Amino acid sequence: MIKSKLEQVGIFNDNLNKVKPSPIHSFDEKVSDIPNILKLTIGEPDFSVPQHIKDAALAAISADDSHYSVSAGKKTLRQAASDFLNDRYGLDYDPAEEIITTVGATEGLYTLLAAILNPDDKILIPTPAYPVYAEMTRINGGHPVFIDVSEDKFVLTPDHLREIIATEDHIKAIIITNPSNPTGVTYTAEQLKDLADVVRETNILIISDEIYSELSYDAPHVSMASILPEQTIVINGVSKSHAMTGYRIGILAGPAALMKKINMVHGFVIMTPSNPAMAAATEAFKSAESKDDTLWMKEQYKKRRDYLVEKMTKLGFEMATPSGAFYMFAKIPVDLNQNDVEFAYDLVDRQQLAVVPGSGFGPGGAGYVRISYAASLDMLETAMNRLESYCEEKRTVKIL
Numbered sequence: 506m507i508k509s510k511l512e513q514v515g516i517f518n519d520n521l522n523k524v525k526p527s528p529i530h531s532f533d534e535k536v537s538d539i540p541n542i543l544k545l546t547i548g549e550p551d552f553s554v555p556q557h558i559k560d561a562a563l564a565a566i567s568a569d570d571s572h573y574s575v576s577a578g579k580k581t582l583r584q585a586a587s588d589f590l591n592d593r594y595g596l597d598y599d600p601a602e603e604i605i606t607t608v609g610a611t612e613g614l615y616t617l618l619a620a621i622l623n624p625d626d627k628i629l630i631p632t633p634a635y636p637v638y639a640e641m642t643r644i645n646g647g648h649p650v651f652i653d654v655s656e657d658k659f660v661l662t663p664d665h666l667r668e669i670i671a672t673e674d675h676i677k678a679i680i681i682t683n684p685s686n687p688t689g690v691t692y693t694a695e696q697l698k699d700l701a702d703v704v705r706e707t708n709i710l711i712i713s714d715e716i717y718s719e720l721s722y723d724a725p726h727v728s729m730a731s732i733l734p735e736q737t738i739v740i741n742g743v744s745k746s747h748a749m750t751g752y753r754i755g756i757l758a759g760p761a762a763l764m765k766k767i768n769m770v771h772g773f774v775i776m777t778p779s780n781p782a783m784a785a786a787t788e789a790f791k792s793a794e795s796k797d798d799t800l801w802m803k804e805q806y807k808k809r810r811d812y813l814v815e816k817m818t819k820l821g822f823e824m825a826t827p828s829g830a831f832y833m834f835a836k837i838p839v840d841l842n843q844n845d846v847e848f849a850y851d852l853v854d855r856q857q858l859a860v861v862p863g864s865g866f867g868p869g870g871a872g873y874v875r876i877s878y879a880a881s882l883d884m885l886e887t888a889m890n891r892l893e894s895y896c897e898e899k900r901t902v903k904i905l
């Protein structure tokens with residue numbers, strides 16, 4: 506192991522002093538080596554990438570598609586992404602100037618924040634939220650402002666937003682996750698319109714993270730960009746819709762003038778995305794076959810969701826209806842330990858079942874656990890049997 510004095514002499518960016526590791530990954534790593542552990546922790550589709558999509562990546566490799574592309578990504582991919590956004594959500598983006606191909610939604614988010622944040626700038630984050638938002642904001646010198654929406658069925662209301670806008674200065678943007686990680690809640694067109702009416706009166710940018718847009722179970726997905734395109738940048742990609750997390754292809758779509766600057770930052774950060782991955786994502790976005798692949802996956806997730814809602818409700822857990830993504834954010838029943846971190850570790854100790862403590866997702870998350878149902882029905886059945894045994898044991902112990 507090489508020892509370096511540099512860590513001690515302040516070599517790092519001071520912003521890092523405020524940054525914490527991802528609570529999801531920290532918890533997952535801590536429990537991963539426990540024998541017989543069953544993990545419903547990470548949001549990772551358990552399906553294989555469809556063969557025709559793999560074939561597209563292989564064809565690019567065989568054709569020696571091995572040189573730098575352009576930073577915004579190949580034209581064919583941007584055209585396919587533009588058509589996809591138009592076909593599914595009625596959005597209208599010029600592939601030449603309004604779409605950038607990113608290294609997963611993650612790099613898109615990072616690049617976007619790096620491009621817009623000045624010191625003192627604030628990013629509004631309705632919570633419970635995907636923890637990455639706050640940490641990326643801090644790395645880039647900004648300040649996250651959390652808006653606890655747990656009292657409003659996990660949906661940001663226009664009144665709540667108005668209240669925050671009236672009290673905070675230097676607000677640069679708000680991040681709306683629709684469908685939501687960790688709650689699985691989705692926004693209706695009406696709810697989005699009401700929020701857009703508030704934002705329209707301001708100079709605030711809406712960062713609309715729609716990476717789970719294809720996994721909306723109870724109603725068609727509505728994109729914020731169909732309502733307020735001039736103040737919205739959409740984040741999307743193929744990671745969740747096509748089970749392609751490891752290919753690392755995402756997209757940013759927004760007004761040309763904004764995308765130009767963002768693309769400049771993006772080019773310095775990544776140069777260009779990977780060609781075989783772009784070939785695969787092009788196939789995923791454009792082929793009719795891949796629309797069916799996603800519909801099939803969505804059907805499987807829906808069955809799992811329905812199964813979990815029924816079982817967990819019987820065990821006394823309450824949750825906002827998880828109508829999208831593949832997460833359930835469940836309130837720990839009052840007769841069990843209300844400290845979500847202790848609860849989660851105790852569940853691991855006694856039943857080797859891992860679910861993520863809700864407090865890691867920010868204000869409003871304490872007392873909840875997040876369960877990912879990107880796992881087979883067999884796994885979910887075993888998980889529910891373990892959870893049932895845990896509840897029985899704990900409840901018996903309490904009565905005695």
Ligand SMILES: Cc1ncc(COP(=O)(O)O)c(C=O)c1O
Nearest residue numbers: 548609610611635686716742744
């Ligand atoms: C809300 C949200 N946004 C973005 C991402 C990252 O997506 P990608 O794998 O495309 O970087 C995730 C992954 O879990 C997520 O839950």
